[in-house]
Amino acid sequence: MRRGPDTPAVDPPVDGASRGVSVPELSTDADVGSDWAAGLDIQARLARWAPAACVIAAVFAVIAVVSVVLVLRNPPENRFADLHVYWGTVKFWRSGRSPYQWAAPNGDPFTYPPFALVLFWPLAAIPEGVVQAFWMAATLLLIPALSAGLSARWPRPEAVFAPSTPWRARALAMLTRGRLTWVIACCLLLSSPLQSDLRFGQISLVVVSLTLADALGLVRGRARGCLIGLAAAIKLTPAVFIVWLLAVGRRREGLRALVTFGLAAAIGAVVLPTASRDYWTTYLFNADRIGDLAQPSNQSVRGMLLRLHITGGVLSVLWLGLAAAVVAVALRRAVRLTRAGRVTHAVVLVGCSTIAASPVSWTHHQVWTVVAGVLLLIERRQAQVLAGFLVLFVMIVSVGHAAGAVPIGGFLQGLAVDLRGLAAIGVVLVGFAAHSPWDLRGRGAAGPGVRWAGDGPESRRAGNGVAPVVLSDE
Numbered sequence: 001m002r003r004g005p006d007t008p009a010v011d012p013p014v015d016g017a018s019r020g021v022s023v024p025e026l027s028t029d030a031d032v033g034s035d036w037a038a039g040l041d042i043q044a045r046l047a048r049w050a051p052a053a054c055v056i057a058a059v060f061a062v063i064a065v066v067s068v069v070l071v072l073r074n075p076p077e078n079r080f081a082d083l084h085v086y087w088g089t090v091k092f093w094r095s096g097r098s099p100y101q102w103a104a105p106n107g108d109p110f111t112y113p114p115f116a117l118v119l120f121w122p123l124a125a126i127p128e129g130v131v132q133a134f135w136m137a138a139t140l141l142l143i144p145a146l147s148a149g150l151s152a153r154w155p156r157p158e159a160v161f162a163p164s165t166p167w168r169a170r171a172l173a174m175l176t177r178g179r180l181t182w183v184i185a186c187c188l189l190l191s192s193p194l195q196s197d198l199r200f201g202q203i204s205l206v207v208v209s210l211t212l213a214d215a216l217g218l219v220r221g222r223a224r225g226c227l228i229g230l231a232a233a234i235k236l237t238p239a240v241f242i243v244w245l246l247a248v249g250r251r252r253e254g255l256r257a258l259v260t261f262g263l264a265a266a267i268g269a270v271v272l273p274t275a276s277r278d279y280w281t282t283y284l285f286n287a288d289r290i291g292d293l294a295q296p297s298n299q300s301v302r303g304m305l306l307r308l309h310i311t312g313g314v315l316s317v318l319w320l321g322l323a324a325a326v327v328a329v330a331l332r333r334a335v336r337l338t339r340a341g342r343v344t345h346a347v348v349l350v351g352c353s354t355i356a357a358s359p360v361s362w363t364h365h366q367v368w369t370v371v372a373g374v375l376l377l378i379e380r381r382q383a384q385v386l387a388g389f390l391v392l393f394v395m396i397v398s399v400g401h402a403a404g405a406v407p408i409g410g411f412l413q414g415l416a417v418d419l420r421g422l423a424a425i426g427v428v429l430v431g432f433a434a435h436s437p438w439d440l441r442g443r444g445a446a447g448p449g450v451r452w453a454g455d456g457p458e459s460r461r462a463g464n465g466v467a468p469v470v471l472s473d474e
Contacts, residue, residue, distance in 0.1 A: 053178035057144075060182050063189050064140050071136070071199050077106065080132045082364075083201025085110055087131055090124040093117060098275055100283055111283070111290055114268030114276045115233045116203075135201050143194065146209045147184035150371065151177050153216045153344045187374055188367070191395045192420075196364040204364045207231045208351070211238045214253075215245075215347040225253030229260025233268075236284075237354040240327060244350050247331055248338045287359040296400050299421030300361035301326065307414065323357035330428045337432060345432040348372050352424040352431075366420055370395045372427045379432065391427070394419045 071079050081104065089110040092102040099117055103109045110117070123131055188194050197205050213219055214227035225245065231238040239261065245254035269276040287293060287302075294306035302319045310318060330353030337346035351368030355361045373395060376388030393399075400417035415422075 053182055056179055056182035056186065060144065060185050060189060063186060067189065067195060067198055068136065068140075070195075074199065079199055080135070080201035081106060081108060082203075083132060083135055084128070086120045086201075086203075087123045087128050089117065090120050093272070093275075094121075094124055098278065099272070100275055100278055107291065109289055112235060113233060113265065114272045114279055115264040116235070117275075118268055118271050119234065132201060136198060139194075139198055139205055140189075142205055142209055143188050144181060144185045146205070146212065147188065148177075148181045149209075149213055149216060149218050150184055150344065150374075151180040152218070184374055187392060188370055191367075191370040191392070192363050192398060193366040193370055193395065194364075196362070197367075200364060202364040203234065204367060207235050207238060208367045210234075211241055211351070212347060214257075215241060216344060222256070225250075225256030226260045228253075229257035230264060232257070232261045233264030237358050240331070240350055240354055240357075241347070244331055244334055244346070247335050248346075290360055293360060296417045297363045298360055299355065299363075299366060299418065299424065300358050301356050301421070301425075302359045303361065304418050304421055307417065319359070326356045326425060326428055327353050329353075333428070333432075342432065345375055348375055349428060349432060352427040355424040356421065356428065361421070361424075363420075366395065366424065369420065369424045369427065372424075372431060376427075376431060384431070387426075387431070391423050394423050 085104050085108050088104060089099045089102050093099040099110050099114075126134075194205065196202070210227040210231040214224060214231075217224070219227055228238055228241045228245070232242065242254050242257045242261070245251070245257060265276075283289065293303055295303070296307075298306075301322045302315070305315055305318055305322075330350050334346035334350045337343070337349065348368055348371050352372055355366055355368055358365070369391065373388050373391030376384050376391060379385060379388070399419050
């Protein structure tokens, strides 16, 4: 870079060669270090080193085609099993019988609140094969949409990495928003939770997308908070996000979420009065009707305790205590992350706590852990980056299934089976921050270039006492 007479001289950062590290030459410009230190946009300079977004999108398309083929190769009774539950329950209900008394041929009952059944009402008027094709296409389209929402809230590389690690910042700079969207989409689609979502025809990705879109401020105006309330009315675990909204000062959004949840429950009660009474008084507290909760695919705290052969009253006390502790730590740490301007990380951390605390967290429920692995890849510390790779590896490869074929001993085999649940708990306890979860004094500080949206005078004019904090990840 040529400096004019008014341009201050800036010393370049120490490069890898001066520390005895071999670094590939990315540019023939002798002043590339000065360009970096001066904050020059290096995306254009390094764009030729990164694959175009269309290439990564093509990779996603290949993975999608292979995934569809693998789903369709399964026997009819082993594909779209959960979607068949939705479709069959609606038809059973429309014939005048209680939806919670129906079970699929494999024994699976309908387990969602009555309002979810109201939303599924149109399915019974459509042939099941058409519903399956539509559901799979919608899921595949929703993955890049969710990824685009995450990349829109991705911090700038210079806000994440210190100048002493320019190679990592340059690598992130090569990922423009479009490229980043498709990289996240590929990671999601390769993961076991999304493969399970496709195979079973699950609604888990819809619930996560509603929650993320609302929590990250992708919803504008007075609709903020409504999607979280809607997600909680479909599947109860997103109700934890209402507590988070209230805790970080987004009180109007939290109240809207509560009102939306209440209205949805009221609609379910009006449309299905008897079924609503049965659900809220009986079925809600009978998780065992879903099946064997000790199965390895249930990665909740309750599932881990059941695999340790803990049952009865001891199980209930331990599960409720541990679940409450995990959620409490997650909310406290999420508040700190939010105040530090890391809203995306805070939302994903709360999401991971719902996986641990829920009585049932099948594989398709564990989307939050996959997103956490992606976010860990851009953390400041090398150990956290390594943790991100390990989390993604665990969420893509079924380590527990592979360990079952190797005689490695009971303890190690049990540990391998529980790796995905332990990964979610690990994110809650130590993910996204250099401090421990028990060091909760102080507010924390935003990194360079990151501003908390509640710190300016415009925040006091926003009406909530705090500006939409979701804009702080930009």
